[in-house]
Amino acid sequence: MSTTVDEMARRTGAMSSAELAGGRESRATVGDVTCANPRMVCRDVDVFYGSTQAIKGVSLDIGKNEVVSMIGPSGCGKSTFLRCLNRMNDTIDGCRVTGSIKLDGQDIYDKGLDPVPLRAQVGMVFQKPNPFPKSIYENVAYGPRIHGLTNSKAELDEVIEGSLQKAGLWNEVKDRLDKPGTGLSGGQQQRLCIARTIAVSPEVILMDEPCSALDPIATAIIEELIDELRANYSIAIVTHSMQQAARVSQRTAYFHLGDLIEVGETNQVFTNPKHRLTEDYITGRFG
Amino acid sequence: MSNSHADGAPPKRTIDVVNASLKRRYARERRFRLVGLTAVILGLTFVGLLFADIIAKGHTAFVQTYIQLPVTFEAETLDPAGTRDPETLARANYQAIIRDALRSEFPDVTDRRGTRALGSMISVGAPSHLRDMVLANPDLVGTTREVWLLADDDIDMLMKGHINRDLPESERRVKDQTVGWIEQLEAQGRIEKRFNTIFFTTGTSREPELAGIAGALMGSFYTLVLTLLISFPIGVGAALYLEEFAPKNRWTDLIEVNINNLAAVPSIVFGLLGLAVFIAIFGVPRSTPLVAALVLSLMTLPTIIIASRAALKSVPPSIREAALGVGASPLQTQMHHVLPLAMPGMLTGTIIGMAQALGETAPLLMIGMIAFIVDIPSGFTSPTTVLPVQIFLWADSPERAFVERTSAAIMVLLAFLILMNLGAVLLRRRFERRW
Ligand SMILES: Nc1ncnc2c1ncn2[C@@H]1O[C@H](COP(=O)(O)OP(=O)(O)O)[C@@H](O)[C@H]1O
Ligand SMILES: [Mg+2]
Numbered sequence: 021m022s023t024t025v026d027e028m029a030r031r032t033g034a035m036s037s038a039e040l041a042g043g044r045e046s047r048a049t050v051g052d053v054t055c056a057n058p059r060m061v062c063r064d065v066d067v068f069y070g071s072t073q074a075i076k077g078v079s080l081d082i083g084k085n086e087v088v089s090m091i092g093p094s095g096c097g098k099s100t101f102l103r104c105l106n107r108m109n110d111t112i113d114g115c116r117v118t119g120s121i122k123l124d125g126q127d128i129y130d131k132g133l134d135p136v137p138l139r140a141q142v143g144m145v146f147q148k149p150n151p152f153p154k155s156i157y158e159n160v161a162y163g164p165r166i167h168g169l170t171n172s173k174a175e176l177d178e179v180i181e182g183s184l185q186k187a188g189l190w191n192e193v194k195d196r197l198d199k200p201g202t203g204l205s206g207g208q209q210q211r212l213c214i215a216r217t218i219a220v221s222p223e224v225i226l227m228d229e230p231c232s233a234l235d236p237i238a239t240a241i242i243e244e245l246i247d248e249l250r251a252n253y254s255i256a257i258v259t260h261s262m263q264q265a266a267r268v269s270q271r272t273a274y275f276h277l278g279d280l281i282e283v284g285e286t287n288q289v290f291t292n293p294k295h296r297l298t299e300d301y302i303t304g305r306f307g
Numbered sequence: 308m309s310n311s312h313a314d315g316a317p318p319k320r321t322i323d324v325v326n327a328s329l330k331r332r333y334a335r336e337r338r339f340r341l342v343g344l345t346a347v348i349l350g351l352t353f354v355g356l357l358f359a360d361i362i363a364k365g366h367t368a369f370v371q372t373y374i375q376l377p378v379t380f381e382a383e384t385l386d387p388a389g390t391r392d393p394e395t396l397a398r399a400n401y402q403a404i405i406r407d408a409l410r411s412e413f414p415d416v417t418d419r420r421g422t423r424a425l426g427s428m429i430s431v432g433a434p435s436h437l438r439d440m441v442l443a444n445p446d447l448v449g450t451t452r453e454v455w456l457l458a459d460d461d462i463d464m465l466m467k468g469h470i471n472r473d474l475p476e477s478e479r480r481v482k483d484q485t486v487g488w489i490e491q492l493e494a495q496g497r498i499e500k501r502f503n504t505i506f507f508t509t510g511t512s513r514e515p516e517l518a519g520i521a522g523a524l525m526g527s528f529y530t531l532v533l534t535l536l537i538s539f540p541i542g543v544g545a546a547l548y549l550e551e552f553a554p555k556n557r558w559t560d561l562i563e564v565n566i567n568n569l570a571a572v573p574s575i576v577f578g579l580l581g582l583a584v585f586i587a588i589f590g591v592p593r594s595t596p597l598v599a600a601l602v603l604s605l606m607t608l609p610t611i612i613i614a615s616r617a618a619l620k621s622v623p624p625s626i627r628e629a630a631l632g633v634g635a636s637p638l639q640t641q642m643h644h645v646l647p648l649a650m651p652g653m654l655t656g657t658i659i660g661m662a663q664a665l666g667e668t669a670p671l672l673m674i675g676m677i678a679f680i681v682d683i684p685s686g687f688t689s690p691t692t693v694l695p696v697q698i699f700l701w702a703d704s705p706e707r708a709f710v711e712r713t714s715a716a717i718m719v720l721l722a723f724l725i726l727m728n729l730g731a732v733l734l735r736r737r738f739e740r741r742w
Binding site (some may be wrong): 034106108113114136138139140143144145146148150151152153162163166167213216217219220 | 554555623625626627628629630631632633634635636639643644648
């Protein structure tokens with residue numbers, strides 16, 4: 021393990037020998053990984069792509085009605101970890117997950133568990149807005165339709181209006197629900213994707229850098245939206261923007277090369293990081 | 308923007324360097340465009356020449372020479388008993404009526420040879436034409452009517468100028484005597500070229516003037532429909548499975564390599580395979596659209612699978628993630644989102660495969676499609692031939708009149724290909740509604 025740290029030090033270049041020594045300090049997670057009211061509980065999660073390990077023994081809780089942000093230098097495994105939470109990694113050849121991840125006490129990697137209904141419970145919003153090449157209405161209607169959540173057209177219309185309203189998009193699109201979803205602006209598309217996700221009433225929403233392709237105004241709207249969604253959902257968000265993490269999340273987890281280095285109240289992590297690597301990252305010395 | 312050198316050389320501005328190279332770059336671009344344009348023009352010229360040649364040779368096949376004669380439907384010959392019994396009428400000697408009509412038209416011809424020459428001006432198919440007329444309308448018996456009778460192919464060739472009247476008699480298939488009769492008929496306006504419905508409504512025949520492409524056309528149609536029904540679902544299904552569901556391991560690699568190999572196997576090998584497997588082992592009747600479609604499906608499957616896999620590959624993975632992310636099952640993801648987006652590419656591949664199948668000859672020779680079949684097929688298991696084999700057969704026939712029929716059949720085949728490709732473009736447009 022020390023060789024990787026040495027390599028890191030050489031790559032970042034500007035580390036003193038004292039810092040190098042500091043880099044050798046424990047990679048065990050600093051801070052409390054648990055929370056009072058957990059919805060998802062992850063313990064000792066390892067993820068391998070073939071023979072390379074992308075996530076090393078990560079334990080983390082995601083609480084009810086909270087936003088957990090995951091930050092860290094790119095390639096540290098944030099997306100990988102997030103995709104474990106709804107078994108999206110199943111689609112990648114050679115990806116192997118060990119450890120336990122529980123949703124409301126149920127192990128989601130249990131042999132008998134079907135990932136299809138799981139993904140209805142744990143929805144996902146992706147980095148690049150990816151609406152279906154169908155109408156706005158069809159985009160939101162797709163989830164409820166395949167899961168048979170509604171019994172009538174009127175009910176479905178209601179769900180769609182509600183979802184678009186929660187996603188803050190209703191007023192902008194209510195007159196053109198039959199227009200293609202791909203014709204919206206980037207920010208609107210991302211909110212459409214959020215509406216599509218919440219249309220199936222998930223319990224947890226995973227967001228992988230949802231604003232990285234958006235301009236600041238669209239970003240601000242989505243951030244506001246995340247804060248509102250917290251009332252009903254648990255949210256785990258990966259972001260490369262520390263300001264965004266600070267603005268939207270209650271707890272923050274800092275990842276580094278596949279290790280979960282530090283977890284804590286967002287305020288504490290940003291103002292008073294306990295681990296040297298976290299401090300280096302948020303003060304801009306690394307990352 | 309300028310970099311100053313220590314040795315005091317004048318600083319060179321980037322924009323000057325760019326400008327200097329710009330000319331060269333544009334020249335290269337122009338050259339490339341010119342080469343491309345030349346290639347396209349060259350290709351079009353050859354296609355144009357091919358079409359011009361085929362049309363020049365084949366257009367005359369769409370008309371056919373007829374001779375008008377006053378035909379007396381002698382009751383004594385046709386229906387001596389006077390019962391108007393259809394069976395009697397069907398078996399009557401219509402040849403005799405034609406002979407009588409010719410004799411009364413050319414009363415000076417009395418010798419045996421002359422009579423025979425007179426009779427050979429009219430096609431051997433004319434009696435059955437008269438029979439059909441009488442059967443459709445028995446009241447004709449006992450009357451005299453002006454009837455346009457189909458001329459023999461030699462007369463037809465003479466009328467179309469394919470037999471030169473100026474040649475000495477010994478080098479010509481039509482004798483001077485006959486030419487004289489024809490000129491007499493021409494003067495009376497009793498000989499004329501009319502639209503050749505026979506060509507489009509009958510099967511093939513040994514007699515060129517009676518030969519049509521309807522049999523081959525229907526054979527091709529049945530074969531193609533069945534080929535499509537067999538190969539499209541299997542091809543798309545195989546592509547979907549291999550591309551989206553199958554684990555990537557040594558076996559799937561092996562399968563992929565073999566599919567690519569199959570695409571390059573000479574088509575005649577598929578014909579031999581069809582003969583050995585479908586006909587010899589499974590007892591599928593030979594010369595039928597069924598066995599042809601089975602063989603052609605084997606041949607087109609690799610094309611469809613490869614094109615479909617390429618189409619599936621080009622669907623952005625974000626669409627799959629989006630569908631899986633809201634809880635669609637893998638099959639739903641494919642059916643609702645991936646397949647519709649891949650459809651244009653799949654259809655293009657399929658149409659290319661179908662066009663290949665439509666024009667394929669060699670493997671079909673192996674499975675008996677070369678048999679001489681006059682009847683128009685009535686289903687997937689009736690013996691038939693197909694257009695390209697018909698072309699092959701006619702091209703091989705010695706009669707001059709088959710030359711124009713060969714070209715005409717090629718024109719029909721090309722027309723079908725163009726129609727199919729047009730259909731492909733339209734289908735693509737429909738499916739390609741980019742949102
Ligand atoms: N599909 C994959 N196959 C193999 N390795 C992968 C794959 N996806 C990600 N990785 C590797 O896993 C590590 C973590 O990647 P990722 O989770 O995308 O990082 P982050 O989202 O934090 O930038 C990286 O080293 C990356 O190269
Ligand atoms: Mg990422």
